[in-house]
Amino acid sequence: MVDATTDHDKTMKQRTLVIANPNAGGRRVPGNLARRLAEIDSLDLRFTEARGHAVELAAEAGSLGYHRVVAAGGDGTVNEVVNGLMRNEGPRRLGLIPLGTGNDFARSLGLSHHLETALAVLDRPQWKPCDVVSLRGAEDRRYFVNMSAGGASGEVSDHVTTAIKSFWGPLAYLRAALATLPSLEPYQLHLTLDTGEVVSLEALNLVVANARFIAAGVQVAPQAEWGDGLLDIIVFASCTPTRLAMVTACVLAGTHLSDDCVEVSSYRSTTLQVTSEPAMPFNVDGELLAPQSVSFEVVPQALEVATPHFGE
Numbered sequence: 001m002v003d004a005t006t007d008h009d010k011t012m013k014q015r016t017l018v019i020a021n022p023n024a025g026g027r028r029v030p031g032n033l034a035r036r037l038a039e040i041d042s043l044d045l046r047f048t049e050a051r052g053h054a055v056e057l058a059a060e061a062g063s064l065g066y067h068r069v070v071a072a073g074g075d076g077t078v079n080e081v082v083n084g085l086m087r088n089e090g091p092r093r094l095g096l097i098p099l100g101t102g103n104d105f106a107r108s109l110g111l112s113h114h115l116e117t118a119l120a121v122l123d124r125p126q127w128k129p130c131d132v133v134s135l136r137g138a139e140d141r142r143y144f145v146n147m148s149a150g151g152a153s154g155e156v157s158d159h160v161t162t163a164i165k166s167f168w169g170p171l172a173y174l175r176a177a178l179a180t181l182p183s184l185e186p187y188q189l190h191l192t193l194d195t196g197e198v199v200s201l202e203a204l205n206l207v208v209a210n211a212r213f214i215a216a217g218v219q220v221a222p223q224a225e226w227g228d229g230l231l232d233i234i235v236f237a238s239c240t241p242t243r244l245a246m247v248t249a250c251v252l253a254g255t256h257l258s259d260d261c262v263e264v265s266s267y268r269s270t271t272l273q274v275t276s277e278p279a280m281p282f283n284v285d286g287e288l289l290a291p292q293s294v295s296f297e298v299v300p301q302a303l304e305v306a307t308p309h310f311g312e
Contacts, residue, residue, distance in 0.1 A: 014067035016043045016095070016122070019054045019081055021073030024099035033072060033097075036115065048073075054080035055087075062090015068306075069093070070122060074100015079144055079285035082132060085303055086143045092303035094130070095122045101216060105146040108211035108226060109307050125306035130226050132302035133210050135284060137291035142284050145305075147209035147221065148296070150274070150282040151187055151236075186238035187280050192273035199267070204244070205236035206280065208272060208296050219254050223266075229300040233267040272296040 020033055037045050044066075048054050054071070058081045061069050068091060071081040078096060085092045098106035098113045112118060135142045189206065191199040207214070209221035209232040224232040234257075236247065247263050250256040256264045274280065275293045282289045 014042060015065055016068050016070060017057070017061050017064075017066040018043060018045045018070040018072050018097070019057050019077070020045060020047050020097075021054070021077040021099065022047045024073035024077065033099075033115070036119070040119075048077070048080075052080065055084040058082075058084025059087040061085075062088040067091050067093065068095055070095035070097060070306075072097035072099055074098070075102050075104050075146060075285045076100070078105050078146070079287075082145050082303070083143050086132060086299075093127065093306070094303050095125065095306040097122075102214075104213035104216065105211055105226075107213045107217060108146070108224075109305060111308065121306055121308050124309065126309045127304040128227060128307050129301035130303050130305040131210055131229060132299045133208070133231065134297045134299055135208075135282070135289075136295045136297075137289050139291075140289070142287065142289075143299070144210065144284050145226065145303075146211045146285065147207055147214055147224075148282050148284045149214060150206040150208070150276075150280045151204055185278075188277040189235070189280070190275040191233070191235070191267070192275075193267060193269040194271045195269070199235075199265075201235065201265075202238040203235050204238050205234075206274065207234040207236075208232075209234065210298075218251060220251060220256075222254055222257065226305075227301065229298055230268045230270060231272055231296055231298055233269060233272060235265045235267075237263045237265070239263045270298050 018037060034045060037043055046057055048057070054077055058069050069081055069085060071078045071094065077100065081094065085094060096106045096109065096111055097115065097118045098111055103113055106113070111121060130145060132143050132145055135144065135148060186202045186204055189201055189203050193199070207220055209224045211226045212219050212221050212224045214220045221232040221234055239247065243263060247256060247261060250261045255261065257266055273293070273295045279292045282294060
């Protein structure tokens with residue numbers, strides 16, 4: 001007998017856990033979100049109660065019978081859910097409802113920040129394989145799907161507090177960058193690529209990217225593809241304040257990888273070992289790490305992500 005059940009029907013019958021940050025984007029969202037999601041069958045909603053709670057909820061989702069997990073919040077919520085899914089023995093399917101200030105990974109997926117549009121994608125998703133990046137420091141290991149920024153970028157992200165996000169919105173990252181500029185100091189970096197090549201240079205910033213955007217829409221890694229099995233590594237060399245202003249303008253215009261911007265170099269690799277003097281702080285979606293040595297490695301197609309059906 002032929003099974004007449006469509007892929008759409010099968011998707012709707014699968015159990016979904018939505019993990020929501022009640023303070024995403026500096027505003028309280030529980031009421032509207034809970035009312036709207038209550039109308040959808042086979043879907044359960046849990047609000048996070050503290051930092052790290054989303055990791056725990058996502059990690060146990062498979063054992064509780066959930067077929068997919070949806071992160072409702074910003075990039076920090078997405079990062080916690082990804083870290084939980086990487087501990088999950090069940091399906092690793094990730095959906096997004098962008099509610100945060102940056103929503104940078106959702107932007108790379110082509111997702112809208114409008115609730116109804118995001119729900120429409122979850123109703124009829126196009127599942128695509130997505131790489132995950134493993135970051136190992138001296139004492140811990142974390143995963144991410146968007147990017148990790150080191151050096152001045154890491155310090156800037158650390159200055160973006162919840163209060164600043166609430167008041168400044170998408171301009172919060174620019175405000176924090178201006179506050180950080182006077183204290184910028186270069187780092188002596190040694191980068192080891194998967195070929196064994198060692199690159200040594202004096203730098204202000206280092207970005208290790210799986211996807212393209214950072215800081216609420218700045219396309220710092222314009223060539224990155226989140227399913228190509230490669231890290232995109234962008235290095236910003238030490239330079240004068242005048243040149244730094246020009247480089248910043250190039251980044252905002254998306255032209256910083258051109259031959260004219262000699263302070264910026266880029267590499268691609270499946271792995272990266274970073275040694276820095278002094279220890280370079282790395283920000284991973286809100287978590288600041290500062291080991292003397294840190295390594296990155298791509299975990300190819302470690303999960304599936306829900307994307308829109310473009311062209312329909």
